[in-house]
Amino acid sequence: MRRVLVVGAVAAALLIGACGSSGGSSAGAAGPITKADYLRRGNALCQKLADHLKSAAKDVGASGADGIATYLKGTLVPAVRAQLDDLRALGYPAGDDATLKSIYDDAGKVLDSIAQNPSKFVTESSEDPFASVNKRLSHYGLTKCGSN
Secondary structure: OOOOHHHHHHHHHHOOOOOOOOOOOEEEEEEEEOOOHHHHHHHHHHHHHHHHHHHHHOOOOHHHHHHHHHHHHHHHHHHHHHHHHHHHOOOOOEEEEEEEHHHHHHHHHHHHHHHHHHHHHOOOOOOOOHHHHHHHHHOOOOOOOOOO
């Protein structure tokens, strides 16, 4: 498969899931989520997305550049956006709001770029647009989100 599917896997590793509380506040009734709980739940969400996108991408490579671009814009981008929403909905560990918001905002910018011109990300020579975001996710401890 083309490198773009690797980009898809990276993005998959980046973000989906169905864990939602309310809107990204770092404090709940019991206080902020602990970093350990955030990492456990966040990595589970990222693994779920990786599995989903891997399954969805099975036959994409055979469909040529147009099929890959359609997959990126129609499957990958909305799924990763949903994942970002789910990760934000977990709340943020105390003191980590700015770090995580910055990473997720940067991931959103990458998604905007892919959505605007998916064909740009189809060639084998395309660099991984999530490389910087993934490095920061892994450094934070969201290793399932920041690995390919």
